[in-house]
Amino acid sequence: GESVGLHLPTLSVQEGDNSIINCAYSNSASDYFIWYKQESGKGPQFIIDIRSNMDKRQGQRVTVLLNKTVKHLSLQIAATQPGDSAVYFCAETYHSGTYKYIFGTGTRLKVLA
Amino acid sequence: DGGITQSPKYLFRKEGQNVTLSCEQNLNHDAMYWYRQDPGQGLRLIYYSQIVNDFQKGDIAEGYSVSREKKESFPLTVTSAQKNPTAFYLCASSIQGSNYEQYFGPGTRLTVT
Numbered sequence: 675g676e677s678v679g680l681h682l683p684t685l686s687v688q689e690g691d692n693s694i695i696n697c698a699y700s701n702s703a704s705d706y707f708i709w710y711k712q713e714s715g716k717g718p719q720f721i722i723d724i725r726s727n728m729d730k731r732q733g734q735r736v737t738v739l740l741n742k743t744v745k746h747l748s749l750q751i752a753a754t755q756p757g758d759s760a761v762y763f764c765a766e767t768y769h770s771g772t773y774k775y776i777f778g779t780g781t782r783l784k785v786l787a
Numbered sequence: 788d789g790g791i792t793q794s795p796k797y798l799f800r801k802e803g804q805n806v807t808l809s810c811e812q813n814l815n816h817d818a819m820y821w822y823r824q825d826p827g828q829g830l831r832l833i834y835y836s837q838i839v840n841d842f843q844k845g846d847i848a849e850g851y852s853v854s855r856e857k858k859e860s861f862p863l864t865v866t867s868a869q870k871n872p873t874a875f876y877l878c879a880s881s882i883q884g885s886n887y888e889q890y891f892g893p894g895t896r897l898t899v900t
Contacts, residue, residue: 682827706886717793717877717891718830763829767886772837775820775889777829 682761684782693751695781697764702745704766704776709738709749712761712780721749721762751783759785790814791892793878798897800872808863808895810878816890817883819861823847824875824894833876836861837883865897872899 687693699707705726710718724731724738724747731738737750747764763780767773791812800806812819818837822830832845836855850869855861861880865872875896879889 708888710891715894715896717791717893720888720890723888765889769886772835772843773881773886775830775832777822779827779829 682780682782684784686784686786687754688786689756690753693749693754693758693783695749695751695762695783697747697749697778697781699745699747699764699766699778700776701766701768702742704768706767707738707740707747708765708767709736709747710763710765711758712763714760718763754783754785756785756787759783791878791880791890793876793892793895795895796893798895800897800899802899803867804899805864805866806872806897806899808865808876808878808897810861810863810892811859812861812878812880812890812892813859814880814890815858816880817858818881819855820879820881820889821845821851821853821861821863822877822879824877830877833863865899872897 708723709721711721712718722733722736722738724740729740735752739748761780761782764778766776794809820835821833831847833851834853836842839858842853842855852864877894878892881889
């Protein structure tokens with residue numbers, strides 16, 4: 675838990691600024707995508723999801739964009755707050771007999787006061 | 788208060804000993820999963836179960852065993868055959884048969900010396 679964030683790319687943003695975290699997914703057959711937030715020593719927490727028939731979905735302060743042409747997913751966090759500091763990773767799923775989930779390695783977000 | 792519980796949060800064992808990690812959910816989910824998380828890597832699937840009394844190996848099942856005698860419970864045993872057992876272990880559950888989000892437990896940090 676505490677060492678999960680080692681060796682991850684880090685994004686540092688000023689408090690109040692917007693954050694954009696990117697994820698390249700691997701399988702063109704993937705049809706469902708999720709963003710998770712993981713704080714040190716804790717389990718991943720669902721933030722927002724999107725299905726492949728959409729290219730944008732908005733939640734509270736968060737927006738996910740999906741570009742299927744280049745297999746790219748992004749998470750935008752508006753007005754970033756200190757409580758947003760965590761590791762963020764994406765997950766993709768596709769059906770292969772059962773639903774298989776593939777998880778990205780993650781990006782550490784640091785919010786500077 | 789629905790969710791997934793894992794116990795204990797921290798676990799220490801001597802090399803050569805088997806150890807069992809607990810995972811319980813009250814979300815009425817059919818599918819349950821065990822993942823291992825190591826620094827700088829995405830979650831890797833150890834075992835999953837889609838229904839009671841049935842489970843399947845994931846990508847890194849060697850040295851692990853599971854049981855699914857009840858819908859709510861999916862314990863993971865880390866055996867002495869697992870060559871590198873020190874890791875953060877995460878249990879998750881999801882609605883059976885659909886590509887929906889996985890809900891994660893808080894994790895167990897296992898240290899084997």
